[in-house]
Amino acid sequence: MPGRIVGQMLVSADRERFIEIDTDKVSRGSFYTTDEAWLNAPIRGFMNHALLSSSSVLDPFAGDGHLLELVRREFGAAIFGLDIAGAKWARNDSLVNIPNPGRAVIVTNPPYLANHSARRKGVAALVDTYFDGSDYDNLYKIALDRCLAVADFVVAVIPETFLLSSFDKSRLQVVSVIEGDLFSDTEAPAVVACFGPASERTDARVFVGDKPIGALSDILELRRGRSRAGIQIVFNDPNGRIGLRAVDAQDVRRRIEFIVGDFEYKRSKVKESSRLMTYLDIPELTQDELQNVVAHANKLLAELREKSCDLVLAPFKGNDKSGNRRRRLDYALARQIINDACLAR
Numbered sequence: 639m640p641g642r643i644v645g646q647m648l649v650s651a652d653r654e655r656f657i658e659i660d661t662d663k664v665s666r667g668s669f670y671t672t673d674e675a676w677l678n679a680p681i682r683g684f685m686n687h688a689l690l691s692s693s694s695v696l697d698p699f700a701g702d703g704h705l706l707e708l709v710r711r712e713f714g715a716a717i718f719g720l721d722i723a724g725a726k727w728a729r730n731d732s733l734v735n736i737p738n739p740g741r742a743v744i745v746t747n748p749p750y751l752a753n754h755s756a757r758r759k760g761v762a763a764l765v766d767t768y769f770d771g772s773d774y775d776n777l778y779k780i781a782l783d784r785c786l787a788v789a790d791f792v793v794a795v796i797p798e799t800f801l802l803s804s805f806d807k808s809r810l811q812v813v814s815v816i817e818g819d820l821f822s823d824t825e826a827p828a829v830v831a832c833f834g835p836a837s838e839r840t841d842a843r844v845f846v847g848d849k850p851i852g853a854l855s856d857i858l859e860l861r862r863g864r865s866r867a868g869i870q871i872v873f874n875d876p877n878g879r880i881g882l883r884a885v886d887a888q889d890v891r892r893r894i895e896f897i898v899g900d901f902e903y904k905r906s907k908v909k910e911s912s913r914l915m916t917y918l919d920i921p922e923l924t925q926d927e928l929q930n931v932v933a934h935a936n937k938l939l940a941e942l943r944e945k946s947c948d949l950v951l952a953p954f955k956g957n958d959k960s961g962n963r964r965r966r967l968d969y970a971l972a973r974q975i976i977n978d979a980c981l982a983r
């Protein structure tokens with residue numbers, strides 16, 4: 639994008655609209671963890687286990703030091719911080735390398751910034767060197783990779799989308815989804831992910847807050863569905879006989895749903911790239927069969943949501959009016975659900 643000025647975020651490509659943003663804050667991901675909800679019972683349990691290996695805790699992205707202060711208060715640990723900015727800690731670029739000769743336990747909330755949003759927010763020039771030659775698409779994954787390379791135990795507050803990402807989770811032991819707003823100034827849904835040494839490999843236990851949900855592998859397995867052979871499903875078809883609201887609205891009556899015929903989304907708006915609302919068709923089905931499939935697909939979706947406490951779905955922009963996190967159904971899973979519903983018809 640030629641001529642872009644660092645510090646302006648693109649909000650509408652069609653209308654070439656930009657808004658001013660704080661570039662330092664965005665490129666460093668400086669959103670502090672002021673809430674203490676992250677240190678719940680399962681995370682405390684893991685911290686007690688981790689601190690048997692070392693009584694020191696390092697935050698390589700320490701910022702104001704909120705996490706470290708809490709860890710010192712609650713566990714009596716010796717604390718060390720590093721940061722690329724500010725005068726409080728030793729300066730270090732921890733996205734490049736983290737000195738940790740004593741193998742302290744790492745507790746951190748690294749910067750989050752997706753490669754594509756760095757571009758949209760006009761700060762790509764400040765972070766490009768980290769993404770160059772890396773397979774990761776977000777700064778927090780690069781940060782996590784660096785932490786895992788130098789510590790046996792890592793506790794990291796990271797985006798919930800980590801759970802559905804392809805990042806290697808073989809050292810993950812405990813993960814807790816934090817439902818409240820953890821940060822003072824963003825709405826990013828977060829998890830606390832706890833990693834141990836490779837020698838302790840287990841199936842990660844998943845919690846929502848303090849509540850146990852199950853093993854991560856079982857939750858991810860729910861996404862795989864039952865059917866393998868595919869029936870032809872045409873997505874983003876303006877004349878499709880099935881409507882798909884693929885995101886929860888703020889209005890709780892409008893949750894993710896397959897709908898026979900028209901719904902609030904205008905057919906004229908359907909595009910090749912539609913990802914949130916659309917129409918689709920299953921050409922080989924009669925109208926009666928299609929109605930059965932839609933009813934069954936909604937039932938399967940409700941079961942999946944319940945069994946996984948919604949974790950099979952990606953989080954989407956904040957909460958609904960009842961305070962539940964909104965979710966998005968990706969089309970790969972939508973396809974799988976329809977396939978399974980067709981098998982059961």
Ligand SMILES: C[S@@+](CC[C@H](N)C(=O)[O-])C[C@H]1O[C@@H](n2cnc3c(N)ncnc32)[C@H](O)[C@@H]1O
Nearest residue numbers: 666669670671699700701704721722731732747
């Ligand atoms: C999300 S804040 C977290 C601060 C602190 N852990 C907390 O939760 O209060 C991220 C911090 O990482 C720092 N940071 C960003 N890029 C960095 C880098 N390459 N190396 C070291 N620190 C960095 C920022 O300056 C910011 O203080």
